[in-house]
Amino acid sequence: CLRVARKEMEIQHFSHHHPLVFIQDHSVAALCLGCEKPVEGWSYGCSQCEFYLHKGCAELELAPQIQHPFHPKHPLNLLPKSPYPSKFQGFAYNCGACQFDLDINCALLQSSIAANFPNSLHPHPLFFIQNHNREVELDCSWCQKPISGPFYHCSDCTYPFNLHKECAELPLEIQHPLNPKHPLTLFPDSLYPWDKNRCHLCCKEFRGFSYNCGACYFGLHINLSESWKEKEMEIQHFKHHHPLVFIQAHSVASKAAPCLGCQKPVEGWSYGCTQCEFYLHKGCAELELAPKIQHPFHPKHPLIFLPNSDRYSRICDLCDYHPCDRKHPLTLLSQPPTHPQICSCYLCRIQWKGFVYSCSLCNFDLTIDDVLFSPPTITVASHEHPWMLVSTKIYFLCDFCGTDGDHFPYFCATCHLIVHKNCISLPLHIMITRHHHTISLSYSFRPNQVEDWMCKICYEKVDISYGHYRCPASRCRYIAHALCATDKAIWDGTIMPKGYDERSEELVDEPWNLNTDVVEQIRIGELMVASEIKHSYHDHNLRLTFSGKTKDDDSECDGCTRPISTPFYSCEQCKSFLHKECAELPKEMPHPFHKHLLTLVNSHGECGYSWCRAYRRLYQGFSYRCYDVDCRFGIDIQCMLLSDTLKHPSHEHSLFVVHNNEGTSCSACFKRLYPWEVAYRCMKRCDFSLDVGCATLPLTAWYKYDRHALTLTFSDDSEPFQLYCDLCEKKRKPNRWFYYCADCDNSLHLNCAIGYLPYMKLGKKLKEYWHKHPFTVVKNIWNCPLCKVCGEVCNGQALECKESECNFTVHWNCLWDLRE
Template sequence: MEELKNYGHQHPLLMLNEEQLLGNGNGVVDCSRCGEKVSAPCFSCVECCGFYLHRICAEAPLELNHPFHRHHPLLLLQNPPYTSDTRCVCDFCNEACEKFIYHCSCGLDFHIKCALFTFNIAERNLKELEHVALEDPSFSSKNDGGNLGKCFACWEPLAIDTYFSLDCGFNLHKKCAELPPKMGHVCHRKHPLLLQFNSERLSCKICQVTQQRGFLYGCSTCNLAIHIDCLSPLPVIEDKSHQHPFTLIWRQIPFICDACGTEGHHVAYECCTCSIMVHKKCISLPRILQHSFHVHRVFHTYFIHKEYFESLNCIMCHEVVDTEHGSYFCADCNVIFHVDCALKEKEMYCIVSQENEDDKSLDIPVNSITKVLETNDAGEATLIEHCKHKHYLMLSDKISEHGDKCYDGCLLLISAKFYHCSRCDFFLHKSCAELPKMDLTWSHCCDEKPFSGPKPCILTSDCMFQCGLCRYLSNGFSYKCNECGIHTCLRCFAICLQNAVKIPGHKHPLLLYYDYKEQCSGCGGDILGANRCKDCNFNLCHLCVIRPTRVRHKCDKHILALTYDKVNDYAKYHYCDICEKERDPKYWFYHCETCDTPVHVNCVLGEYSFIKLGSTYNEGNHEHPLAFVKKIHYYPKCVKCDKPCEDLSLECAEPGCNYVAHWKCRY
């Protein structure tokens, strides 16, 4: 045994050969720097404190000038130079780095073994791979997916003729281990391309995708990066979605892809028969999609005659679509998507097979919520039969007679033309009466599963429910999903059917931007997915869009109106008359103009604003039917908790029965 220097350890280290390592009797031990199983030759602590080092780890230089990262040296650090909350990940193998890492000031981090392994590849020292079996990974019983199925150089799937080893932790294509460090290429004639790490996180100039790890070819002078596989595309590609083959063309100037309408660089594929030029990835675009933003299927097309359009705006991003290039289009509704918008989120669409192209069974919602019995001269239905009420309903505009009552469907106060049953005091909003009996809606994904097509939702009115969108409890009408049973209230459902929402508090229509992050202009809350005005810096969350414009509350004898602007500028008035706490004058509130009563929105609405008082509750265990009540002056004690019933309660209307219980205490 030869005693050597300690390599930063507090005790001297001895070099061990394989026989001496086995003779130590410690079994399998790990290297204290790289964490991998130790193999001879290695170093061991003379004090037997359990400190072992691979020879290559012990002799690793403190500063490594790596050929794949020429701008800065890699420095060997004992611990990652980050806070405890920041996880350090190796930029080669994508595994966590806990100690002894090579670090660069530009943010690159490598395990010792990864830095030295790639250094040997860069220096063409392929002896490092001599111990690695050259095998087909598809036959390896140890290959269980994950990173084991991809090459650590190009991050493409492994194939036959592959360097593959679980013991050393690296998987490489043989061709990637033998890549030339420098090459000239037709796509960039100005300078040679150098094999390197993607230290600047550049997107590939050809495919536009950013590869975070592995190798690529780049030109630092031109700030250019190109993936390994993108330098050797197939000369001819045939795909069943197009009737002709596509032929490779190298281009020095950018082009506009005829399939998706975005810019392409260097590599184009052309169909000479159809005179179209596309990205490689766009050759295999899905022909038909069922998208969660539209109830009908949408078809990919290379161009559309503009005269067929009422609007050229994409339904997702609301920006203009150039119809001279590819898009996804519904001819029945004149709805259009940018290709990149339609395919942006995999959870929001499903691909329809061409075998089912002529099947339109999912395209047509079943309507006829009402049967029209009489109409006026303007063609407006004045007498109808509704599927959820046993008597005929008559059209009325006598708000003065019924203005203190609410609609039975959406539970809003009566404020416009409505249908009324004089026999049982049933009221239905005119717009609610015109909703479909069944609809194919995209308002939710069942059990958070990927989108698999529109879900049949049936109008129902026979239960208490919590809306899956606004989360309010209600006993009005709802649409219930046949698959998962989630309910959507009529207020939310009506918003989902509109491409643009018009609210009294803003002069322009609001468009849904599903991934837009901003603060709500109505309540000040953080939102993801805003109803946004394109012309103003005005954004609303879903709850503010469906706010009732008129409500009643026991704090005032008059109807309170939703107010969008501060009523006065005196700071002393910026308080809520219900909770008596300060309110922010920038945000919406409810106000009685007669009594000058300002109140917070949430103080007025509370938890139970969309439950019709006086309606019957039949789902409890009480022997008699119960009715919803809110006591204003007299607060009887709850039979369950013995506390005053100041909130929503259930009361028995049976003479002589004094049962009354909080809604929350009903069981």
């Protein structure tokens, strides 16, 4: 007789009202209601209620109430599940007063207050977690890599803030070989918040902390700050007899330098020999080329790799002929051979484009791209037949995009289509924020084009005998070039499924997408207008005003922060105003400036303000932000109210949104636009462009010494000696826009009329990490104080530190010079 010691087969658990029975072999698919993971092996359960717990979860010794350092204000009570089920399921420690929850895995972390963590990098105290619970999956907020060991945690931040121990202990300042002139300082975000975080070494955008040099506009993300050593600063490349030194693009000679590997302009980081003016992209220089390959494009002979130094002295491994012999197999040559000028051999007649594998015998050459990245057959879901590579270099027009090619195309024998390799993957159905329907790729070609079609993205003619995207909805004439519609700045890469409902995708008027609840309505003619509303971002009801002024002439809209004007909503209990147009903004909406859906928010970071990504300016009030992964796009309401077309009084023709503005300057302020900036451009060959900042300038402004409104003026025929500003008494540049009152003959600079901070609310506070007190946005009209930095009068908008130990005023442009 075998005796088996029996354990307790039944328990009473705090999380369930029935006893839980021990289950040795759990065969029913179920989740543990303690940790939300599938139940496997031994468990406890109530089959009547379908309630199950892992044996380990059921036997956890959990105190009914704990005092936790992540929430020191109040004790946390153990609950069977969170009272806020949208957060997580399973056991939770909860503070009802603060609506604060901790799941069990986080509550069991061992922590202590981190000492000596620099407050300039994070405003809250951090907890050091010594023993990391593997059930808690975290990413480091600095390097964006998963955390597996000891780490630091902030419980005060709205969004999770966790740091590797190694990241938190990084030095605040380093000396780096790529920027030897100045030390690099660790910053919690990009040093230039109007720009994206971009590492100057790998040229990639990133999130998290960075090392920056403000004097050189140089930045590195922390993953590369220590990994780039001196030994990687110099290489010996087969294509050049001198060592190639790693250089920064801005340190190359002023003339444009092509990469001698791919013949494209050198941008970002590269290797080069300044003595010989020889440059290679970092990627081209580090390309790993096999010494011998067999390629299906030329199956007769292997392709032999020959370094530059001995390409005319090597003997062919296949047939023992000299490389200059016409029977030689394909040989990699880094430049054309030195032959007489009148030489007619094939090697002297081909068009050289960087690295080339060439066979003079067969009149045949291949680029590195052909060798490495062109398979003989490609099959894609968007086309029912396979694409076959044409292994002969020919000139052709791509049937999908309508542009020419001079390389190896792909051919569909069934459909008789010839296309670029990159065009094969064009999707059939896509959705872009420029249009409210799906648009579909059309290549049912028509021989004769009866009418002209205009691309709604670049506003140039569309030849419909080639592939293009058009809207299949009836009565909708939206059409775009294939390459315009799939441009990375326009399309987010999402492919719409076959049979997708192509009816209107308008979200604006959907009830769930509104920020207001109507309390009272009135009839005006045939229209019903909301005379009283409750807005999501205000505690009290707001009433509509159609005419008249506010009691305070400086009243500003809480949404767009511009001076209030009718019609507007106002709160009778507090000084709060919203333009009717701003109050009716939806929660989510697309915008032609960005490829993702944008969400309305009324919050800003620790500093108390945000930067508009469309035009690098500060703003407060409402904004629309993108919450797509790794996307930090956000714009103010002034930009959000713009559309893809603009009729501006400064120009006779309509202007259209353009995303690629490389080499373009604004026709109003003459500032050169960055390639990634959005601007409005005339498509009538006028060479007229407006950046978003100038496009959103108010058409009228007020001046303290003038009874009349100043008008935005676009030209001035005055003599040069008359070009002065009546406020600051400094010269105005000719051909620059200005504000003018014809009645009083007053002329003002743009910034003198509307201020340097036109979208910051008066009385609001902002915080900069290099100053211990917050600054208040003020508007000085009479008895203007002097700026603490430059010593000039702070006339108009400025920033004031009101603490008794400081008590000073400073221009916004001088604020950076206050860094301690």
